[in-house]
Amino acid sequence: MVDKNALRAAFSERLHEALDDAGVRSRGRGVDIHRQLKSLGVDKTTQAISKWLNGEAIAEADTMSALCSWLKVRREWLEYGVLPKELTGENNVRQLIAGDGSNVREVNQRFGKVPVISWVQAGAWCEAISNFDSHDTDSWLSCPVPISSQGYALKVLGDSMTNPGPGRTYPTGCIIFVDPEAETKTGDRVIARVPRTNEATFKVLVEDAGRQYLKPINPQYPIIDITEETHICGKVVGSFIPE
Incomplete structure (x- = not known):
């Protein structure tokens, strides 16, 4: 099965990298993330955020989308490390295309x-x-x-x-x-x-x-x-x- 610990650790590394790129301070990051997410309508505890930063958990789907929007990175990169990294122009989270290059039909589509x-x-x-x-x-x-x-x-x-x-x-x-x-x-x-x-x-x-x-x-x-x-x-x- 999937090595969930490795996935969590890799997610944490990319999250820190995106926060560095965005100029978010190193100390007190959990507080800054909590404040920013709350302004976007996503209310997560500082304990949950601490687990993301320490490689103990991966953000849920709604939070992942909010983080990507704030930090201007693609969800595929933040969650899985799939390049390219930056979120640009038309590449918003809900306009991603399938990994094999084909669009998936819009009927009954969902992220989750x-x-x-x-x-x-x-x-x-x-x-x-x-x-x-x-x-x-x-x-x-x-x-x-x-x-x-x-x-x-x-x-x-x-x-x-x-x-x-x-x-x-x-x-x-x-x-x-x-x-x-x-x-x-x-x-x-x-x-x-x-x-x-x-x-x-x-x-x-x-x-x-x-x-x-x-x-x-x-x-x-x-x-x-x-x-x-x-x-x-x-x-x-x-x-x-x-x-």
């Missing part, structure tokens, strides 16, 4: 926490989204891109989607965000459940001579035929590699 689930759960998600029990996972992440209320996150296993050359890559440990309600097309990164297994697989949806396939980015792995028994469980709308 999504569960980090297992690959077995991802396979079952194809048929039983509404039956998922939020208590089945104790790990949640704030999604840095628009995603439907049925969205979830997965931790990449193996190297079938690792690019040995230039281009986008998804190495082991990479976190991907999946939207089951997003429409998929040729060229999209998708999660699919293949016949005779309960687990899901992460591949690129490709088409050749009128037939569709699931293609790994790593050429050492075989291409998988899509049959009537293959279920496309969702589109990968964003990703990040934990530091």
Whole structure:
């Protein structure tokens, strides 16, 4: 699963960096943050703010947006370290695009926490989204891109989607965000459940001579035929590699 302690520590480092850039004093930062957030309509205790500064917690979704607006940094950078850092012009928090460069449809979009689930759960998600029990996972992440209320996150296993050359890559440990309600097309990164297994697989949806396939980015792995028994469980709308 995700190393939450490492994520908290990295978030704290970036928060301090953004505060330094904004000219916020080093001593008494918690008080300054509390005052600024309150002026933006976000009321957090100094104890909670202290935990962010000390690497013991990560700010919640509403607070993250307020911090980014105040410090003029992108939420993707502050929360996950994804460059670029600065928030400029049209790159406001609610106009982010998906990590694979495609816009996610606006219907039922939201920013918020999504569960980090297992690959077995991802396979079952194809048929039983509404039956998922939020208590089945104790790990949640704030999604840095628009995603439907049925969205979830997965931790990449193996190297079938690792690019040995230039281009986008998804190495082991990479976190991907999946939207089951997003429409998929040729060229999209998708999660699919293949016949005779309960687990899901992460591949690129490709088409050749009128037939569709699931293609790994790593050429050492075989291409998988899509049959009537293959279920496309969702589109990968964003990703990040934990530091």
